Amino acid sequence: MSTDRLLEFDDVVARYEPVFGLETHVELGTASKMFCGCATTFGAEPNTHTCPVCLALPGALPVANAAAIEATIRIGLALGCRIATWCRFARKNYFYPDIPKGFQTSQYDEPLCTAGHLDVEVDGETYRVEIERVHLEEDTGKNLHVGGATGRIHGADHSLVDFNRAGIPLVEIVTRPVPGVGAKAPEVARAYVAELREILLALGVSEVRMEQGNLRCDVNTSLAPTGSLEWGTRTETKNVNSLRSVERSVRYEMRRQAALLDDGVRILQETRHFHEDTGSTSAGRSKEEATDYRYFPEPDLVPMAPDADWVAQLQADLPELPAARRARLREEWGISDTEMAWLVNAGALGLVTDTVAAGADPADARKWWLGELSRRAKDDGVELADLAVTPAQVAELTALVAAGTVNDQLARQVLDGVLAGEGSPQQVVDSRGLAVMGESDELGAAVDAAIAGAPDVVEKVRGGKTAALGALVGAVMKETRGKADAATVRRMLEERVLGG
Numbered sequence: 491m492s493t494d495r496l497l498e499f500d501d502v503v504a505r506y507e508p509v510f511g512l513e514t515h516v517e518l519g520t521a522s523k524m525f526c527g528c529a530t531t532f533g534a535e536p537n538t539h540t541c542p543v544c545l546a547l548p549g550a551l552p553v554a555n556a557a558a559i560e561a562t563i564r565i566g567l568a569l570g571c572r573i574a575t576w577c578r579f580a581r582k583n584y585f586y587p588d589i590p591k592g593f594q595t596s597q598y599d600e601p602l603c604t605a606g607h608l609d610v611e612v613d614g615e616t617y618r619v620e621i622e623r624v625h626l627e628e629d630t631g632k633n634l635h636v637g638g639a640t641g642r643i644h645g646a647d648h649s650l651v652d653f654n655r656a657g658i659p660l661v662e663i664v665t666r667p668v669p670g671v672g673a674k675a676p677e678v679a680r681a682y683v684a685e686l687r688e689i690l691l692a693l694g695v696s697e698v699r700m701e702q703g704n705l706r707c708d709v710n711t712s713l714a715p716t717g718s719l720e721w722g723t724r725t726e727t728k729n730v731n732s733l734r735s736v737e738r739s740v741r742y743e744m745r746r747q748a749a750l751l752d753d754g755v756r757i758l759q760e761t762r763h764f765h766e767d768t769g770s771t772s773a774g775r776s777k778e779e780a781t782d783y784r785y786f787p788e789p790d791l792v793p794m795a796p797d798a799d800w801v802a803q804l805q806a807d808l809p810e811l812p813a814a815r816r817a818r819l820r821e822e823w824g825i826s827d828t829e830m831a832w833l834v835n836a837g838a839l840g841l842v843t844d845t846v847a848a849g850a851d852p853a854d855a856r857k858w859w860l861g862e863l864s865r866r867a868k869d870d871g872v873e874l875a876d877l878a879v880t881p882a883q884v885a886e887l888t889a890l891v892a893a894g895t896v897n898d899q900l901a902r903q904v905l906d907g908v909l910a911g912e913g914s915p916q917q918v919v920d921s922r923g924l925a926v927m928g929e930s931d932e933l934g935a936a937v938d939a940a941i942a943g944a945p946d947v948v949e950k951v952r953g954g955k956t957a958a959l960g961a962l963v964g965a966v967m968k969e970t971r972g973k974a975d976a977a978t979v980r981r982m983l984e985e986r987v988l989g990g
C-alpha cells in the first residue's frame with residue numbers, strides 16, 4: 491500500500507507544469523529472433539527456444555534479421571522519420587541475470603530512424619508528439635521470482651530465468667519531452683500509445699498485445715513550477731503494460747512529485763515500478779546515464795546502409811494509416827468527429843468497418859456494436875472484440891431486421907442464441923421460432939383477446955382518444971412475446987375497434 495502523500499490533481503496543474511516522455515518497446519512479430527534462427531512463439535516451455543547465439547555461448551556469432559530491419563524502417567516511415575543512410579549496432583553493457591551476454595545489442599548514437607512525429611487528438615484538440623528516434627535492439631530474457639506474494643524479487647524464495655524471450659527483435663520508439671499539455675498530460679500520453687498501437691497493427695509488424703508484453707512503455711514524468719525556465723527532474727516508471735496504466739502512472743507521478751516539491755523535497759532521478767492494483771508507483775533504482783552503459787560499436791555485426799530505392803518502395807507500399815482511415819470513414823459514413831471518437835474509444839471501429847464490409851448499413855452496424863453489443867461486453871467484463879459474434883453475423887442480423895423477418899426486440903433474442911453458439915442468426919431464428927408474426931389467425935386471436943380484455947380502453951379509443959390504442963398494441967405484443975409486427979397489430983386493431 492502506497493504511503494506517498496499526494497496533492498490533489500487540480501492543485502498540481504494550478505501551480506506546476508508537467509512534462510512527459512515515453513519510451514515504447516515493441517516486440518516485432520518475426521518468425522525468428524533478431525540475431526539467430528530460434529522461434530519467437532509466445533508461451534513455450536521455458537528455455538526451449540534457445541541456441542548458442544542467444545545464450546551467448548563462446549564462439550557463437552550473430553546474423554541480423556532482415557525482416558526486423560525492414561519492419562523498423564516501415565515503423566519509422568509511418569511516423570514521418572528520416573531513415574538513416576548508414577548506421578550500426580552497439581553494445582549496451584550492463585549485468586542482469588536475464589542478459590546472457592552481459593550486454594544488450596542495441597543502437598546508440600546512430601539509430602535507424604530519427605526526427606518523426608505523431609499527432610493525437612484529445613477532447614477535440616490535436617497535440618503533436620515529437621519522435622526523437624526509432625531504433626532496433628534485442629529483448630532480454632524474463633526473470634521469474636518464486637515464493638513471494640507480489641511476483642517481485644523482494645520477498646521471493648528464489649528466482650528462475652527463462653531465456654525464450656532473449657534475442658527477440660525489439661523496436662524502441664523514443665519521444666522527445668512533451669511540454670505544454672498541462673492537465674491533459676495523462677490523457678495525451680495514453681492517446682499517444684493508443685494511436686501508436688493502431689499504427690503498428692495497421693503495419694502488421696507486431697501483435698502489440700500489451701498483456702503479453704509485445705508492447706510496454708517506460709513513462710518519464712517531471713514537474714516544474716509554472717513559468718519556470720527549466721524542466722524538473724524526471725522519474726521513469728518502467729514496463730507499464732496497459733493504456734489505462736500509462737494514464738494512471740503519469741497522473742500519480744504528477745500528484746506525488748507535486749507533494750514533494752511543496753514540502754521542499756528534491757525529486758530523485760530514478761526508475762519506479764507501477765502497481766496495477768493501486769495505481770501507485772514505488773522506487774526502483776537510481777537512473778543510470780548513457781555513459782554508465784559504456785556503449786561501443788558492435789564488432790560482430792556489419793553496419794546497415796538501407797538502399798534509397800528500397801526505402802522509397804517501402805514508403806510507397808505503406809498501408810492506409812489509422813488517421814487517414816478514420817478521415818475517409820467519417821466522410822463515407824457521414825458521421826461527426828465525436829461519433830468517430832465514440833467508435834474508437836469503444837474499440838468498435840474495426841468491428842463496424844468489417845460489419846459494413848459484410849453488407850450492413852453503417853448506421854445499423856454502429857447501432858448494434860455501440861448499443862446492445864457494448865452493453866453485453868460490459869456486463870460480461872470482456873472486450874467488445876472478444877464477444878462470440880462476428881461482424882458477418884451482425885451484418886446478417888441487420889439484414890433480417892431490415893427485411894422485417896425480426897424486429898429489434900426479437901433480434902436481441904437472436905443475439906442470445908448466436909452468443910450461446912447456436913449458429914448463425916438465420917439458424918437461431920429458425921430453431922427458436924423467432925420470426926415476426928404477420929397477419930394470421932393466430933395474430934387475429936391475440937388482437938381479439940386484447941380487445942375483449944380491455945373494454946374501457948376500447949371505449950376511450952372509440953370516444954376519440956386514439957392514443958389509448960397503444961395500450962392495446964402493448965397487450966398484443968406481450969401476448970405474442972414480441973413476435974408480432976407492431977404496425978400490423980395497430981392496423982388490425984384500428985379495423986376492429988374503429989371499423990377503419
